[in-house]
Amino acid sequence: MNGKTILVGNPNVGKSVIFGLLTGRYVTVSNYPGTTVEIAISRARYDGHAEEVVDTPGVNSLLPLSEDEEVTRNILLKEQPRLIVQVADAKNLRRSLFLTVQLAELQIPLILNLNMVDEAEKRGVALDDKKLSRLLDIPIVKTVAIERIGLSRLVNELSKPLPVPNFKVQYPEEIERSISEICAYLPNSSLSKRSLALMLLAGDTSLTNWLLEQSDSSTLSKIEALSRGVQAKLQQPMSLVINQRRLQKVEEIYLSVYRLEQPSGQLVTERLSRMSMHPFWGLPIVSIVLFCIYQFVGVFGAGTLVEFLEEVVFGKFITPWSVTLVSALFPVKLLQDLFVGEFGLFTMALSYSIAIILPVITTFFLAFSFLEDSGYLPRLAVMLNRVFRLLGLNGKAVLPMVLGLGCDTMATLTTRILESRKERILVTLLLALAIPCSAQLGVILGLLSGLSSYAVFIWLGCGLGVLVLVGYVASKALPGERSAFILELPPLRFPRWSNIVVKTIARMEWYLKEAVPLFFLGTLVLFVLAETGFLRSIETWSAPLIRGFLGLPEQTARAFLIGFMRRDYGVAGLFDMARQGILNPEQILVSVVTITLFVPCIANFFVIIKERGWKTALAIFFFIIPSAFVVGGTLNFILSLIKLI
Numbered sequence: 264m265n266g267k268t269i270l271v272g273n274p275n276v277g278k279s280v281i282f283g284l285l286t287g288r289y290v291t292v293s294n295y296p297g298t299t300v301e302i303a304i305s306r307a308r309y310d311g312h313a314e315e316v317v318d319t320p321g322v323n324s325l326l327p328l329s330e331d332e333e334v335t336r337n338i339l340l341k342e343q344p345r346l347i348v349q350v351a352d353a354k355n356l357r358r359s360l361f362l363t364v365q366l367a368e369l370q371i372p373l374i375l376n377l378n379m380v381d382e383a384e385k386r387g388v389a390l391d392d393k394k395l396s397r398l399l400d401i402p403i404v405k406t407v408a409i410e411r412i413g414l415s416r417l418v419n420e421l422s423k424p425l426p427v428p429n430f431k432v433q434y435p436e437e438i439e440r441s442i443s444e445i446c447a448y449l450p451n452s453s454l455s456k457r458s459l460a461l462m463l464l465a466g467d468t469s470l471t472n473w474l475l476e477q478s479d480s481s482t483l484s485k486i487e488a489l490s491r492g493v494q495a496k497l498q499q500p501m502s503l504v505i506n507q508r509r510l511q512k513v514e515e516i517y518l519s520v521y522r523l524e525q526p527s528g529q530l531v532t533e534r535l536s537r538m539s540m541h542p543f544w545g546l547p548i549v550s551i552v553l554f555c556i557y558q559f560v561g562v563f564g565a566g567t568l569v570e571f572l573e574e575v576v577f578g579k580f581i582t583p584w585s586v587t588l589v590s591a592l593f594p595v596k597l598l599q600d601l602f603v604g605e606f607g608l609f610t611m612a613l614s615y616s617i618a619i620i621l622p623v624i625t626t627f628f629l630a631f632s633f634l635e636d637s638g639y640l641p642r643l644a645v646m647l648n649r650v651f652r653l654l655g656l657n658g659k660a661v662l663p664m665v666l667g668l669g670c671d672t673m674a675t676l677t678t679r680i681l682e683s684r685k686e687r688i689l690v691t692l693l694l695a696l697a698i699p700c701s702a703q704l705g706v707i708l709g710l711l712s713g714l715s716s717y718a719v720f721i722w723l724g725c726g727l728g729v730l731v732l733v734g735y736v737a738s739k740a741l742p743g744e745r746s747a748f749i750l751e752l753p754p755l756r757f758p759r760w761s762n763i764v765v766k767t768i769a770r771m772e773w774y775l776k777e778a779v780p781l782f783f784l785g786t787l788v789l790f791v792l793a794e795t796g797f798l799r800s801i802e803t804w805s806a807p808l809i810r811g812f813l814g815l816p817e818q819t820a821r822a823f824l825i826g827f828m829r830r831d832y833g834v835a836g837l838f839d840m841a842r843q844g845i846l847n848p849e850q851i852l853v854s855v856v857t858i859t860l861f862v863p864c865i866a867n868f869f870v871i872i873k874e875r876g877w878k879t880a881l882a883i884f885f886f887i888i889p890s891a892f893v894v895g896g897t898l899n900f901i902l903s904l905i906k907l908i
Contacts, residue, residue: 266345267315268307268421269338271366273358274321275641277378278350279303280408282318283765285418301679302334309422317342323358325365326462326502327469329682336462339369340473343453346372346425348417353383353390353405356521360513363399364432370455372425373401376417380405382756387524395520400429409759432512434505438464441493445486450477464490465502536755539642549646552639553665556630560666564626572618585609597794606793612786616779620866623670624774628767631662631677635766636758653731655738656681660690667698671830672867674698675874685743691875692737695863696887697730703830707855710838718852725856725894733890785865798824812896813857814903815850816840822854823861830864849902857895862887 268285272278286305303318319338320331327333339347349366351359356377366373377392396403402420406413434442441464446456462470463486474483494501538544582603589602589609603610634640640662647661654660659681667674671694678687678694699707711719792798802824806817813819819840826833837854840846846854862868862884872880 266343267317268346268348269342269344270316270318270348270350271335271339271362272321272350273323273352273355273362275638276321276350276352276359277408278321279318279766280762281348281350281376281378281406281417282316283762284408284411284414285421286316302338307421309418312422314345322362324362325369325458326465326467330684331682333469336469337473339371340452340454344371346374346421348374348376348421350376350378353377353380354386354388356388356390357513357517360517361509364430364509364512365458367399367401367428367430368432368455368458368461370427370458371453373428374417374420374425375399375401375403377403377405378408381407381410381412389522389524391520391522395516398430398516398519409762432509434461434508435497437493437496438501438504441489444489448478448482448486450474452477461505464493465505466500536638536642539639539755540645545642545646549643552634552643556634556665557668559630560623560626560670564623568622568626569619572622573614577614577618582610582614600794601790604790606786606790608783608786608790611789612783615786615866616782620670620672620782621771621774624673625767625771627666627670627673627677628770629763631666632763632766633758634662636756636762638755642755654693654734655689655741656686656734660686663690663694664698667694668700668704671695671698671700671863672870675867675870678874683743685738685741688875688879689734689737689741691871691879692883692886693730693734695867695871695883696733696860696890697726699726699859700830700864703826703834703859706834706838707859710834710841710851710855713841714848714851718848721852721898722856722859725898726859729860729890729894782866782869785869789865808892812892812899813853814899815854816845818845819854823858826858827862827865827868830858833858833861849899853895853899853902856898857891860887860891860894862891 270278270282282303282305285307287307302320305316306313307316308314317338319335322332322335324332325336325339327336338344347366347369349359349363351363359375363373363375375395377390380390383390392403392405402425404413404417404420406417408414433439442457442460445460445463449456449459452459459470471483474486490501497504539548586603589599593599593602600607602608605611634643643661644657644659648657651657651660651664662680663674663677666677674694675691678690681687681690707722711722789798792801802820805820805823809815809820809823810817819837822833822836822840824833825836834855837846837851837858841851863871868880868884871883875883
């Protein structure tokens, strides 16, 4: 067998489950080159032959309106697929068929996998799959992926040499004539020239660079001239005419194979689904879900598990043993400090990445996979969409923002679920600026507990005020449009724990391979700064600003620097100063507000670099520093005039 099997489908159709069953494991390999879109690649064996399988992002059309859709189209264009498997939701056949007719036009062997047929049957949906197969001229395979039902037949179809579909949508005469003329100028590729001509006529400008690579600018000019010519003969936009013809064909096929029978009884999950998006009942459900996530990730993961690993596993065993071993192996103090000193690779980097972050990120991945597979995630986004519109975002941003209260580093990784680059940058900025992680939040609340209730409201008001203000201004300043908030709502279901565990293990594997080295790199940087005396110089240089503008003692500078290494360590330094009586109530409040808005920890900073790039990371870094000091200094000035606490 040559080429690859490409899995394509709408969002939330079980495509990744099919991928895992075919390949034996769920593998996240990398971002698609030049993008932040994640794809999965692994190998499967059909009838004794090994073949690469690619799991593409969920799409609704091959005419790209988002980065996900462009990546999927580019994979089909550039990866030389032997076969396309479209995974479709059997309950939503009409939506799936709109993508099917576009895939059939590519003239690549195609299998339509109707997944979740059990849920369709419960809703009284009956599909004539044999007639559908004849109409589309492609094999149809029904499956219930989570039960492995139909998988053997799907594998059997995958192992066969399949012909290209003999299926065609007939467009108006003017468009058909232009298709023939444009095809004469198009280079050969894995996709049919007819399908490429239709993409260009429908206004797909993302193909321009590919065309220039394969031909020249004069060819592109001729194609554009032909497009303008046919558009002048039509009364409606050409993309609309093309899609209308496709939808007409889809409706014709759909009505001939679809039948709605009496459902097998009202599902409890259907009532719960409606309640979860109800203007009134949805609010307590959202509150309960977010509370449970925070308790599991922020309290159990970042509290109980971290405390056990940090104080027992590392505190009583790993750290003492490593100190003894390093002291015996390396008599030179510099080397001892490198491994087990204040900024040691064992005492800081290893303990930070394994004892602090690993429990948080593991519990998060479990919670995220549960929400993902249960179908509640899009309902959560719907409920909070209006709130996030104030920040120039949509409801999908709720998960990274809430989970930032557990760990900002982990939450930054989850910004990948957002569709546009603008939204990913905006949420990354807000996470780094105004969302305290659970470790820092716990110490902050401990500090504020000794003050009046006014102090808590002032701290909360400053944080929320900055969040809304910066979010609103940045949404206007950052280039790009907010993505449309369009979500397909999958049915609510209780997920299978086996699928959740498989996904979580794969994501933890990614964390250990790609994220943990960042902690070691960050610790090494701090070690060099400390040994060269530059760390102390930063303290000395910043002391006048802290003492003069913020009205804080000079030694507070070290707390801010340590906070860059680890956020709760910085607040812990303030806590110790307050306990010694070095900080008065006003200074406690000013310092807490400032450090809450201060730069993210070094691990988060390196993850921002990895996810958003050096330029964006530095821009965020140098925006946050003055912002935190301006807010803290302003608060200090107000408190000096009005004694509120």
